[in-house]
Structures are given as structure tokens and as C-alpha cells.
Amino acid sequence: MDIDTLDLIDQYLRGTLSETEKKAFEKRIATEENLQEEIVIHQQLLAIHEQKQVSLANSSYPKELALMKKKLREENYVKLSQKIRAIGKNQQPLTTVRFKRKKTVNWLYSVAASLVVLIGLFFIFNKPKDLPNYYENYVNWEELPSFTVKGDPEELFEKGEIFFKNKEYKNAVATLAIIEPEDKWYPFALLYLGASYDQLNENEKAIATFQKLASLTTSEEYSKGYWYQLLLYLKTNQKEKALDMKTKILANPNHYKYKEATELDF
Numbered sequence: 001m002d003i004d005t006l007d008l009i010d011q012y013l014r015g016t017l018s019e020t021e022k023k024a025f026e027k028r029i030a031t032e033e034n035l036q037e038e039i040v041i042h043q044q045l046l047a048i049h050e051q052k053q054v055s056l057a058n059s060s061y062p063k064e065l066a067l068m069k070k071k072l073r074e075e076n077y078v079k080l081s082q083k084i085r086a087i088g089k090n091q092q093p094l095t096t097v098r099f100k101r102k103k104t105v106n107w108l109y110s111v112a113a114s115l116v117v118l119i120g121l122f123f124i125f126n127k128p129k130d131l132p133n134y135y136e137n138y139v140n141w142e143e144l145p146s147f148t149v150k151g152d153p154e155e156l157f158e159k160g161e162i163f164f165k166n167k168e169y170k171n172a173v174a175t176l177a178i179i180e181p182e183d184k185w186y187p188f189a190l191l192y193l194g195a196s197y198d199q200l201n202e203n204e205k206a207i208a209t210f211q212k213l214a215s216l217t218t219s220e221e222y223s224k225g226y227w228y229q230l231l232l233y234l235k236t237n238q239k240e241k242a243l244d245m246k247t248k249i250l251a252n253p254n255h256y257k258y259k260e261a262t263e264l265d266f
Helices: 003-014 019-031 033-049 063-072 075-089 099-125 131-138 156-165 169-176 186-199 203-214 222-235 239-250 258-263
Strands: none
Touching: 003 019, 003 033, 019 033, 131 222, 156 169, 156 186, 169 186, 186 203, 186 222, 203 222, 222 239, 222 258, 239 258
């Protein structure tokens, strides 16, 4: 696209052409497919450029980038991004053109360059997070409450806990799984049972166990069921379900790992 045409597009979109010039230009638009495409691109550039100026100095990434999120995923904006990059690569010195045209085209390149930066920043800040990494960073089965005492354990729960701590996870499952809901140790048995399933990489059984724990709303341990479900959903890349657990945790500041849940950004 030559410089004169770029200048005409800019004036056309800004409404500064005379009526005669406008009619002549619209005849070209009707017959030139490339010109139609360029006008659409310029319209998008103008629309984005004339939004509130983005401040890159904010501590969090610019709100405008979030607003661009949906549009940047659309096919026409993917094409726009490619076109902008092409404009930047093909920029030529403008020493021989008139000042007005030089200013117009330089403005276009400036906007194009700015949008390339914004689009690049958007994809950096919105790079899909590796959800299992959250699990690795936050899971800590050593935090489970311990009730074992010296001597031979008398309770099934104590036996299951010892099996777990000795990393005999199958034995832990076999022992803890037979503890009945009426048993006073039942909520703690679910904690260790779910952790044992996790260590055996039986994720669905682990999640189901922590769901049972979360349903025991009369127990002080119930909100731990939310937290461990959250971690297992992250481990298994189930983002929506993980977000649901996060919402439940944040519904009450007294819930287990409330502070940690506020730090999770995925």
C-alpha cells in the first residue's frame, strides 16, 4: 500500500476529505479488495488507539489488556496482529514525502508498534499456567494432624496413620477404608485415606474421599476437603473444578488455607 493511499485512508476515516475526494475514493473502495482490507485494519487501529491510554507502569498488568483478551482471540484480530507485524517489518524511510503525509504514516507505524508490544505483553501475562505446578508447590501431607503415640496402636486410625508415615500406602488404604462414619476418627481417616490415594496416584479416589470430608460440615476438618480437592483438581488439570473449590474456600475466612487460596492465580 503506497503512502498516498495510506494518507487517503486516514483522511477518509477521520472525515477530512472533501465531498469530491470522498466519492472518488469510495469508487476505489468498491472495486479494490486490498483497499477494503486496509480500511478495516485502519478502523481497528483507530478504535484501539483512541481508547484510554494504557499505563505500563501499573503494578499489575494493564486493565486494557484484559479488555483486549476476548478480541485478541478472534480470527480477525489474529490477522490484524500479523498485518501489524508486517507493517513494522516493511517500514521505509519517509524523507521525501510531504510533512502531513509523513506525520500520518509515522502515526500509523507508531500505533502498530505499540499494539505489537501490547499484544506481546498480553500473551506473556496470559500464558497458560501449568496447573500441576501449583499442586507441587502447595501439597504437603506432613501437615496432616498426627495422633500416634508410642507403643502398639489400638485404634484402626492409628494403624492407618503409621502405615501412611511408613509410606505403606496400600496398607494404609486397606486399614483406613474400613473405618465407619460413626467412628470419632472418621474425618481424620478420610484425610489420610485421601492422601494415601494421592500418593498411589489414584486421583479420582482421592478426590471422592475429600468430597466425603467436605460434606461433614459438623466436623472442624470439613474445609480441608475443599483445599485438598482444589490441589487434586490442579494436579489433574481440571481448572473449572479447581476454581469452584477456590470459590468455596474464599467464602469464609475461617476455612482451611484461606490465605493460600487468595494467592492462587490460575
